[in-house]
Amino acid sequence: MGIAFLWVIFSLVAGAIARFKGLRAHRxxxxxxxxxxIIGIFAAVASKPNYRTLEKRKIKxxxxxxxxxxxxxxxxxxxxxxxxxxELPSN
Numbered sequence: 001m002g003i004a005f006l007w008v009i010f011s012l013v014a015g016a017i018a019r020f021k022g023l024r025a026h027r028x029x030x031x032x033x034x035x036x037x038i039i040g041i042f043a044a045v046a047s048k049p050n051y052r053t054l055e056k057r058k059i060k061x062x063x064x065x066x067x068x069x070x071x072x073x074x075x076x077x078x079x080x081x082x083x084x085x086x087e088l089p090s091n
Contacts, residue, residue, distance in 0.1 A: 010037030017044040022053035 011032035015025035021044070032040025055073045058064035064073045070084040080087050 007037055008033070011040055013037070014040030014044045017041060018047065021047060022050035022057070023047055 011029050014032040014037060015029035018028040019025040023044070028040050028044045031043060055064070058073060059066065063076060065076050065078075066072070067074055067081040067084060067086070067088065069086045070081060072081065072083040074081055074083070074088075078088060
């Protein structure tokens, strides 16, 4: 019973790592439950982050905005875009 409990807990850890990187957590949880939590955690850590999802999360949370000129994600407090160096219109 204890091993099964730890198996599920570590499978959820793999899912949490994947979610933190903007990936679909349920895939890594299923992989961990099916094969091994060690494999699931390793796969989640080794996977590249999904930057598009992470950018959407930042914008939705109100911590970032898209530059109206170059469409890069920048901090909400920015006065000048760090990518295109253009002055942002005041809100």
